[in-house]
Amino acid sequence: MKPEQGLFQLDFDDHHAVLGVPVTADAKAVRKRYLAIARLLHPDSLSGATATDAQRASDVLSKLVNPAYEALSQEKSSTEHGIMLKLKGQSLRQVGTAPTVSSTTAQTLLKAPHADAAYRKAISNLAESQFNDLENVTEVIGELSELNLIYLYRSSANDGPSVSSPASAAKPRPNAAPNATAPTVPTPRQNQAAILESYVNRAQEYDQNRDYSRAILELREAVKAYPNNVQCHSYLAALYLKAGQGTMARIHAKRALEIDPNDERAIAVQARVDKASGASTSGSTQTTKSKGGNAKASNPKASDKGGGFFGLFGGKKK
Known part of the structure; x- marks a missing residue:
């Protein structure tokens, strides 16, 4: 080729x-x-x-x-x-x-x-x-x-x-005892845990710096490798929520709850998405019932919330 x-x-x-x-x-x-x-x-x-x-x-x-x-x-x-x-x-x-x-x-x-x-x-x-x-x-x-x-x-x-x-190749120890105990070989589950931890740690670093797009990329890679890991889905749902992507937050929260119905982070994300979605639907209904410019006058801040997802985190600081 x-x-x-x-x-x-x-x-x-x-x-x-x-x-x-x-x-x-x-x-x-x-x-x-x-x-x-x-x-x-x-x-x-x-x-x-x-x-x-x-x-x-x-x-x-x-x-x-x-x-x-x-x-x-x-x-x-x-x-x-x-x-x-x-x-x-x-x-x-x-x-x-x-x-x-x-x-x-x-x-x-x-x-x-x-x-x-x-x-x-x-x-x-x-x-x-x-x-x-x-x-x-x-x-x-x-x-x-x-x-x-x-x-x-x-x-x-x-x-x-x-x-x-x-x-990081290990260097030989010249003074090691001849009968020293051999290092323990990690099990497949331990290896998987180490890889998952590396993804999550990097995502947390980006999360702390409010670089949500890169944090999301890390967790998306983790989900590809481990599609049934509840931690990956629930954390990814939380990151999507912070980034204002309510639909994606709902999808991953739902998947996390399918794996573990008691996952607290997924429950919290789903509740906040539902609340924001409900508020948006209510506002839309009120606007439909109003006539002409009176709808905007009765609720002057409605058009500034962008669906309500950014509002969950206080919006952008000016």
């Missing part, structure tokens, strides 16, 4: 595949690989290339490679990505059947007797020529992503792959 035909419209969230490194790569390996790619795609390395090829290299670097490295080099995002990879492997195993893949390399890995060694070798072979033909770079990334998928599936049988968090 050519870049001008939609290459950068694709949403590559497999950062390891974009960089051509295994999901087990540590921070040092990720940075080394990134620097090698950056040198390869730098204008100084493409002095003899055509203007089209130079632009294509610039686009691949800025729109694929740089975002992938940024995601894996930041502690918060890399930790979340590692957790998501483990959960992905576990969910694949729970399905009971191997994921469907199209590439020969992934199909071979599915049957390889020694998955770890075969996986690393396959990734290395593809990475060598990954950026040689930038016109077809997405095809190679897709093949790498299939290898990651099969590796996650196969390694999940052994309690998940040993996925590194590049931004």
Whole structure:
């Protein structure tokens, strides 16, 4: 697929595949690989290339490679990505059947007797020529992503792959006791709780700064990942209410109450939406019964409430 035909419209969230490194790569390996790619795609390395090829290299670097490295080099995002990879492997195993893949390399890995060694070798072979033909770079990334998928599936049988968090790789303790107790491996439920907490924490930060649109975006992502989580729906309902979007607040409050009829925040949001909606309906009825300009004169503030939702929070301060 050519870049001008939609290459950068694709949403590559497999950062390891974009960089051509295994999901087990540590921070040092990720940075080394990134620097090698950056040198390869730098204008100084493409002095003899055509203007089209130079632009294509610039686009691949800025729109694929740089975002992938940024995601894996930041502690918060890399930790979340590692957790998501483990959960992905576990969910694949729970399905009971191997994921469907199209590439020969992934199909071979599915049957390889020694998955770890075969996986690393396959990734290395593809990475060598990954950026040689930038016109077809997405095809190679897709093949790498299939290898990651099969590796996650196969390694999940052994309690998940040993996925590194590049931004915060643990350093060995030279003086650790030989019989020291091994760290406890988080359960899938604990991993899910950690991811949810990160979404909620970021939403709360935006909420405190009254940046409701970004807070809503965080919670919408959480709802996509966990559609049956009452906390996500009720908090999202409250945020929509603060943003003056009563319809969306009602929808998520209703969904939260379907999951847990006793959720206090959802109950409160629904009550305030119903109250505002009732006040708006009453005002509309009164206006209809009035004649001409007398309706506005009898209720001069009616047109300033905007449906009543902003009024719940005192309106904008002047």
